[in-house]
Amino acid sequence: MTLTERPAHSDVDHTPQPAAPTDEPLERPAPVVVARRLALHGERGTVYGPVDLDVPAGTLTVLHGPQGAGRTSLLLTLAGRMVPDRGSSLTVLGRPLPHARREVQRRVAVAGFSGIDDLDDSVTVAAHVRERIGWLSPWYRRVPRADQATVDGVLAPVFGTRAVPAASTVVWHLDEVDALLLRIALAMAQRPRLLVVDDVDRVQDPARRAVVWRHLSHLAETGTTVVAATSSFDTARDATPVVRVVAVAPAS
Numbered sequence: 001m002t003l004t005e006r007p008a009h010s011d012v013d014h015t016p017q018p019a020a021p022t023d024e025p026l027e028r029p030a031p032v033v034v035a036r037r038l039a040l041h042g043e044r045g046t047v048y049g050p051v052d053l054d055v056p057a058g059t060l061t062v063l064h065g066p067q068g069a070g071r072t073s074l075l076l077t078l079a080g081r082m083v084p085d086r087g088s089s090l091t092v093l094g095r096p097l098p099h100a101r102r103e104v105q106r107r108v109a110v111a112g113f114s115g116i117d118d119l120d121d122s123v124t125v126a127a128h129v130r131e132r133i134g135w136l137s138p139w140y141r142r143v144p145r146a147d148q149a150t151v152d153g154v155l156a157p158v159f160g161t162r163a164v165p166a167a168s169t170v171v172w173h174l175d176e177v178d179a180l181l182l183r184i185a186l187a188m189a190q191r192p193r194l195l196v197v198d199d200v201d202r203v204q205d206p207a208r209r210a211v212v213w214r215h216l217s218h219l220a221e222t223g224t225t226v227v228a229a230t231s232s233f234d235t236a237r238d239a240t241p242v243v244r245v246v247a248v249a250p251a252s
Contacts, residue, residue: 029057032194032225033078036089040073040082048074049088055227060213060220063229071229072113075196078227080104093193109192111184112199119171119179126167129154132186158185160218162211176203177211184215188224195219197228206234 031054039049048070055061063071076082078092080101090097092104111117119128130146132154137143146154151167158181165178174182180203187195197216203209209232220226 030094031055032057032093033227034089034091035078038074038077038088038090039085040070040077040088041085046070049084055225057225058220058223059225060217061225061227062233063227064231064233065229066231072198075198075227075229076110076113078194079108079110079196081110106190107192108194108196109187109190110196110198111187112180112197112202114199117183117187119183121170121172123171124167125155125165125169125171125174125182126151128171128182128186129167129189132189136189154189155182155185158188158215158219160215162215175208176205177208180212181215184219188219192224194225194227197226200228200230201232206232 033053033055035051035053037049038051038053040047051074063074065071073082077084077090077097080092080097083098083101084090093107095104097104126146126148129151130143133146133150134143146167148167152164155164162178162181165174165182171179171182180200184195184197200209200212200216203212213228216226216228
């Protein structure tokens with residue numbers, strides 16, 4: 001697994017500033033993910049790894065590789081949902097894994113994973129929002145039906161300027177972009193510090209897939225570190241100046 005990085009761009013302030021001391025290093029936020037020799041093997045051989053990986057805070061990192069390269073398993077490992085091989089070293093949000101996996105799971109949200117956060121096509125957007133709020137609320141608190149204002153409050157931070165679906169919309173009628181953004185928004189209701197997103201390629205049209213990458217870029221720029229997987233990096237390439245690319249080789 002190899003790592004390439006594109007430097008972030010920022011607006012330049014032309015106001016004269018005093019010279020910074022040259023004998024003191026600039027303070028940088030601690031990486032959200034630090035992995036060394038991270039690997040996973042199963043009965044059929046290598047699932048992924050070994051991986052050395054550093055994910056800075058507030059960035060969008062793309063796991064790029066073909067189907068079968070272990071992208072999904074690697075994402076779930078970073079989210080504290082899978083346990084890597086012994087000898088692996090993994091720290092997420094300053095907590096060692098797998099020892100602190102329950103604490104990490106509360107701070108890392110997942111979206112786009114088959115069998116984990118699938119949407120029920122037969123129910124409404126409001127029903128999904130209400131269910132998610134219920135999961136995140138204390139057991140003793142009654143959760144009322146989600147009206148449009150509630151749906152807007154949960155979905156708007158992810159949908160941004162894109163129109164939020166009507167609360168009464170049945171999921172079956174959502175297009176691929178809105179369906180994936182809904183899953184991401186439901187995950188973000190957890191208010192995570194790290195979001196991992198699998199299989200952005202489920203949005204098949206490249207132009208529409210680029211829309212999803214722009215929304216993920218916005219989440220990273222507003223403070224949520226994002227790691228997302230794809231087999232086609234072209235549509236993510238121009239999403240943001242802070243994209244970091246991890247090339248995942250197929251398991252041998």
